[in-house]
Amino acid sequence: MKILHTSDWHLGQIFYGYDRREEQEAFLRALAGVVGRERPDVMIVSGDVFHNSTPSAQAKKMYVDGMVRIHEACPEMTMVVTAGNHDSPSRLEAEDGLWRHVNVRVIGSFARREDRTADFSGHVVDVVRDGHVIGHVAAAPYASPRSFPEVTAVVEADGDEKTNLTGNENSYRTEDEGQTEDHTEDRMALWFRGLSDYVKGLDDGLPTVLSAHLAVAGSDAEGHDDLVGGMDYVGAELLGDAYSYVALGHIHKPQTFAGGRMRYSGSPIAVNFDESYIHSVTVVELDAGAKTLVRTVQMPDPVPLVTLPGKEPGELEAALDALARFPEDRPAYVRLNVLVRGLLPADSEMKAAELVRGKMCRYCCMKAVRAEDSVRRDGRSDFTVQEMREMDPLDVARIYFHDKNGSEMPQDMEDLLREAVRRARNVNIEQE
Numbered sequence: 001m002k003i004l005h006t007s008d009w010h011l012g013q014i015f016y017g018y019d020r021r022e023e024q025e026a027f028l029r030a031l032a033g034v035v036g037r038e039r040p041d042v043m044i045v046s047g048d049v050f051h052n053s054t055p056s057a058q059a060k061k062m063y064v065d066g067m068v069r070i071h072e073a074c075p076e077m078t079m080v081v082t083a084g085n086h087d088s089p090s091r092l093e094a095e096d097g098l099w100r101h102v103n104v105r106v107i108g109s110f111a112r113r114e115d116r117t118a119d120f121s122g123h124v125v126d127v128v129r130d131g132h133v134i135g136h137v138a139a140a141p142y143a144s145p146r147s148f149p150e151v152t153a154v155v156e157a158d159g160d161e162k163t164n165l166t167g168n169e170n171s172y173r174t175e176d177e178g179q180t181e182d183h184t185e186d187r188m189a190l191w192f193r194g195l196s197d198y199v200k201g202l203d204d205g206l207p208t209v210l211s212a213h214l215a216v217a218g219s220d221a222e223g224h225d226d227l228v229g230g231m232d233y234v235g236a237e238l239l240g241d242a243y244s245y246v247a248l249g250h251i252h253k254p255q256t257f258a259g260g261r262m263r264y265s266g267s268p269i270a271v272n273f274d275e276s277y278i279h280s281v282t283v284v285e286l287d288a289g290a291k292t293l294v295r296t297v298q299m300p301d302p303v304p305l306v307t308l309p310g311k312e313p314g315e316l317e318a319a320l321d322a323l324a325r326f327p328e329d330r331p332a333y334v335r336l337n338v339l340v341r342g343l344l345p346a347d348s349e350m351k352a353a354e355l356v357r358g359k360m361c362r363y364c365c366m367k368a369v370r371a372e373d374s375v376r377r378d379g380r381s382d383f384t385v386q387e388m389r390e391m392d393p394l395d396v397a398r399i400y401f402h403d404k405n406g407s408e409m410p411q412d413m414e415d416l417l418r419e420a421v422r423r424a425r426n427v428n429i430e431q432e
Contacts, residue, residue: 001127001135001207003284004038006031007046007249008267010086012059014051015333016364020269021062023303027268028066030300031281036073038283041134042127043070043077046249046265047084047142047213049092071102078127083108083141084213084249107139110149118149118191120198124208135207135286138199138243140192142213142250144423145232148187151194189238196240207244207286215250219264222253223275236262244286253277260292268299273307273335273367306332306361313339313369316348323355323363332361340368393421 009027013020035043050059070079081104083089093108111122127135199208215221217233236258239246246262252275254266265282267275280296287293308322319336326334336352338344349366356363397417401409409417 001042001286002038002040003209003245003247003286004035004040004043005046005247005263005265005282005284006043006268007213007247007265008048008084008252008271009045010048010051010267010269010271011063012051012055013271016362018333018362018364020303021058023269023301025062025066026300026302028062028069031268032066032069032073034281034283034297035070035077039074040077040283041129042137042209043079044137044209044211044247045079045081046211046247047082048086048249049081049084050087051271052086053088053091055091067099067104068102071104075103076129077103078125078137079104080125080137080139080211081106082139082211082213082249085142087142089141105139107141109141110143112149116150118151118194120195123195124199124202133204133206135209136199136202138195138208138210140195140210140212143188145188148191150187151190188234192239196242199240199242205288207288208242209284209286210239210243210246211249212239212246213249216248216257216262218257219251220253220255221251222277223270223272245284245292247282247284254280254282254296256294260294263294269301270305273305273333273364275305276307276311303331303333305335307335307337307367309337311337313337313367315339316344319366320351320355323352326356326359326361328359330360333364334361335364336366338366338368340370344368394418 009024011024013024049063055063067079071077081092083092087108089108091108093106096106096108099106105125107123107125111119113119123139125137125139126133127137195210202208215233216239217235219233239262243261246258248262248264251264252267252271254264254277256263263282263284266277266279268279268281270276270279278298279301280298283295283297285293306326308326309319313319314322314337316338319338323334323336326332334356338348344366352363352366394414394417398409398414401413
């Protein structure tokens with residue numbers, strides 16, 4: 001079974017006020033080209049189709065047009081799309097009935113039985129070639145741990161009910177005189193174990209691929225601006241051992257781990273300036289009894305994200321000089337990386353904007369990097385707007401606490417704030 005694995009498209013992103021449609025449409029055209037050449041049996045999109053939960057009509061049209069073009073490149077290919085933390089589950093799967101007519105399955109939210117417990121059959125998609133099932137995709141949408149459905153039993157493919165998931169008949173909840181106590185922290189683990197047990201119950205000798213959108217412990221989150229502090233990391237073992245390959249989304253840096261069985265395909269184009277690595281999609285070939293083959297196909301980068309004078313910050317004049325020398329005919333989004341001693345001159349941003357006038361590049365922002373003996377080590381609490389945008393909320397809280405109390409924030413308060421940040425980041429998803 002040949003798989004094309006991709007994730008984290010972030011369609012509709014507005015980047016420092018600039019519409020990224022040009023690069024995103026170039027990616028979708030390139031992806032259709034890869035599909036036409038590779039002829040995969042299944043394409044898996046492991047979450048974050050859109051950049052936000054209320055995509056514009058323009059972004060939705062780009063998605064529809066792109067998916068139709070991909071389908072036309074290989075009509076017999078199955079496509080499985082799951083919701084990520086940036087997606088609205090209900091909006092993403094609203095047209096699922098229509099998408100099924102072109103061999104696309106959308107898993108935006110959890111399938112449930114009439115009693116609201118988990119229905120794992122709704123998460124397993126057959127991959128068909130020449131009229132025969134050749135494998136399966138088990139699709140898990142993104143959710144916060146407490147939003148996973150209740151698991152009290154697994155109804156296997158043959159109709160049998162398996163209730164003893166953890167050695168305890170009431171493995172998810174305990175009941176005492178009609179009172180139910182939810183064990184929220186167990187929901188996620190039990191749901192993934194239940195899905196793994198369901199897949200094992202298929203017992204047809206065919207490969208199954210898990211698609212999930214989450215952060216696995218030990219993964220490299222280089223470049224992310226939304227994973228620090230409030231992110232829930234899970235152990236790889238939580239996902240189960242029923243799968244030939246685990247197609248992950250959420251982390252934007254491509255990487256393979258767990259002996260090659262798990263992989264983040266990474267984002268196909270950079271979503272922020274710190275994602276300074278090659279972006280690609282992944283082709284996976286599963287063959288019974290043979291080693292799994294994994295290779296990447298690099299995606300086009302028509303408007304790259306460029307940091308001047310480089311990864312290491314330079315003095316303001318050096319950064320402005322690099323911007324002045326930047327080629328006039330080179331499209332790019334540009335950030336200046338500036339070493340600051342004291343305060344930036346008030347007209348710094350104006351000078352930078354003036355230097356790109358008439359050029360094809362787009363000036364975005366100035367990253368102020370302060371000397372070691374400056375901000376955060378001397379109790380300063382005055383920050384530029386750009387610094388505030390780049391700081392984790394917990395860092396802001398720690399600095400504020402130290403400024404007001406003259407001491408470090410207690411660990412229990414820090415833990416409480418970390419949980420508050422995590423919940424705030426999940427609230428839009430849960431409201432859907």
